[in-house]
Amino acid sequence: MGASELTGMRLYNTLTRSTEPFAARDGHVGVYVCGVTPYDTTHAGHAFTFLVFDVLVRFLRASGVDVTYVQNVTDIDDDILRKAKAAGVGWRELGESETAALRRDMRGLNATDPDHFVLATDHIDDMVTLISALVDAGYAYESGGSVYFSVVSDSDYGKLSQIPRDQMLAVANERGNVPDDPKKRDPLDFVLWQAAAPDEPMWDTPWGPGRPGWHIECSAMSTRYLGNTIDIHGGGEDLVFPHHESEMAQSELATGDRPFARAWMHVAMVGYQGEKMSKSLGNLILVRDVLAAYHPDALRLYLLSHHYREAWEYVDDEVERWDGIRRDLVEASEFSAFGRDIVVDVSSQREKFYNAFNDDLNVPEAIEALREVAQAILEAPEDEDTRDAQDTLRELADVIGLSLDGPD
Secondary structure (H helix, E strand, C coil): CCHHHHCCCEEEECCCCEEEECCCECCEEEEEECCCCCCCCCEHHHHHHHHHHHHHHHHHHHCCCEEEEEEEECCCCHHHHHHHHHHCCCHHHHHHHHHHHHHHHHHHCCCCCCCEEEEHHHCHHHHHHHHHHHHHCCCEEEECCEEEECHHHCCCCCCCCCCCHHHHHHHHHHCCCCCCCCCCCCCCCEEEEEECCCCCCCECCCCCCEEECHHHHHHHHHHHHHCCCEEEEEEEHHHHHHHHHHHHHHHHHHHCCCCCEEEEEEECCEEECCEECCCCCCCCCEHHHHHCCCCHHHHHHHHHCCCCCCCEECCCCHHHHHHHHHHHHHHHHHCCCECCCEECCCHHHHHHHHHHHHECCCHHHHHHHHHHHHHHHHCCCCCEECHHHHHHHHHHHHHHCCCCCCCC
16 A cells, blocks of 8 residues: 555545545645534534544555644634533533543544644634734724624635625524624624623733634634645535635635635535434434444444435434444454465455545445455355455555454
């Protein structure tokens, strides 16, 4: 295995609405994934998103690419403050406990730790630097101790989401925008820095004490670790607007560098019982509950059996079926058929596996190729040697992130 597997890789880019060739820059790829606002973690929708990028990183590294993987935590936010108050705990205490739960759940699913797992509250100075650049350039304005991005100042605003300008406000209002803020020049303008409110956390800035807006956090953290142009920027598709739209606009205008991201990858939503799985609706399948009943490989296989760009609905009984498939893979990895004359050849299945990853991260197709390798091993006559095939099985299973560590 080596860099040859990356040759011909194509990824769907949300910005261009097309599947495009993707290659490393000087053997390196920087990946930034928008993480959680830490309250009520970790549900199956979270896990699906983060496992998609986990297998992307695994595949790139298996292909000989040096990857820097950054994932953030939005640890200061209106929702955290609201939930902490309702629960009678400190906002930082809530964030720390929920973040620890997320990391425990994802490690339980054998997800690779990001190279940089970063908290918004550790990067206030980086945010102030970007906001200052936007104010100085006339793209943002201070009003009543808050600072806002002037959407009308950016003629390209909307190029990622492709939502018509006259329809943006309704969508933004559903996702945290406050249209009747009297300090705004325009209802669609979004807050970069929010003036301090009583009993809320605050940091000192040139505009007075307060806390950061949502979008500026990711701009500051991504550029801090990956530079002004990120190779792959990812997250759930519900972040396209206004979060990623706003993040791209302010980043490109603050740094003067375009594009902000070479490729935008967005993972489709997971439904449950006819609704989108979400914290706000409360219809959550929690990872820790599933892992209490099933091997992590079973849940991992079930989630990754869906293409990342296709919305799907979680069905409880399906994990049981995938646990049976997992057991077949384990049996194949432990099967003993060490014949002398004929070697079981699974080179075509291996090629199919890597071709699937190159084809817009088609992990379901790759899993099918992995199952074909296992089938070839299990069906091999006793006089055929399966050892090379089993090495291939373990190699491909590692790219999928499977442990193959036993029946239970």
